[in-house]
Amino acid sequence: MTAATVPAGSGRRPANDAAAPDTRQPVDVERLAIWAIRDQKADRTGGALFDLEAALDHPDREPRDSSRDGVATLMRRRETGGCRIDGGGPMRGVQPRVHPDAEAVVDAIRAIPDWRQRGLVFEYAQLGDRPDWSNGDQTLVPVPVPESRRGAVRHVVRAEWVDLPLQSVLLADLRRRGVPILDRYGRLRFPSQEPGFAYRITDDGGRQVAVRWCPLEPSPSDAWIANMNAIYAAWHAGMMALERALRRVVLRDHRLVGFGVPAEPWG
Known part of the structure; x- marks a missing residue:
């Protein structure tokens, strides 16, 4: 064997053949991890x-x-x-x-120091996907009742007594604005109570009406958004660690071209 001879399948190129074109397949680290884990199943053999x-x-x-x-x-x-x-x-x-490049990828993933990043890289490579993230958009939705509570209404309904102004004060305000308070038969156009509402008289002679309302909350919650983006950030950090590790490995049939996925797409 001469100095320029290299064993077949070694993945190394002859030292005196530096000008030879690199015919290996260019691939980014995300695609390479998916190929090694989901397609080659190099972590399961x-x-x-x-x-x-x-x-x-x-x-x-x-x-x-x-x-x-x-x-x-x-x-x-x-x-x-x-x-x-x-x-x-x-x-x-x-x-x-298993392809030797796939085995090299699995070894590099297992060498990621952070266990959470390591697990996320394995998980999403197996799925052939990447974690979801949130840009913080929220909408207001009714607060749901616990799943254990029975009933057709599935959101929280609250009620409280609200003071009403005296009828004389209301009528005086309408008269001041020129709104007629009597109909053509001389009857009061505004009844003291409306159907469907509950009223009560307080000890001091005032009136109160029972008001029902539904509390709202932002959806998704701030905690859910923070957790989802934290999962994405940990996965991205794990992929960056994998990319750095594979830069030190000579692959046989693949040429690593980097990792261009944004670290904070919500920003």
Whole structure:
């Protein structure tokens, strides 16, 4: 093997071939994570490279476990004196040989220090999506009643007694504004009570009417908006940590082009 010769599938380019074009597929870190987790299912196989395979594909990575192909099985059987070890076989829907770039992505995700960021990167890569966020827009909606409370009315209704001005004061104001208070038969045009309302007389001779009203609240709540944006921020920070880690890894068939998703789209 000459100095310019590199083992097949190593992902490294010859030192004296720096001018050769990079034919690897350009991909951003979000698309690469989705491909590795959702499509390749590299986090679910438990079938990493055999020692020799890992040395060929990624010389700078520590080998773990065994691959699921026949060559690795034979090599492991020779190490155990010819004993056959039942590995259980491949999982349904999981490829028997995971792409080495996908394994490198999973290793980089598992190395993210923050457990919440790490979990969110795994979760949304599996979904092939990114977290929702809120720009803070709210509307006023009726305050709902607890789910355990029965009844057709599903929002809170409150009532209270409100003082009414004396009828003489009201009539004097109408007369001052030139509004007639008697009809053509000489009857008072404004009854002292209206149907559908409850009235009562207080101890000092005043009148009160029962007023029913529905309290309102902003929806979504401030806490919900803050929590949703915090989840998005943690996911974005995890993706940035993944992008920095993969910058230090030489991928075989993919070329990382960055991560252009905004950190605070609500801003």
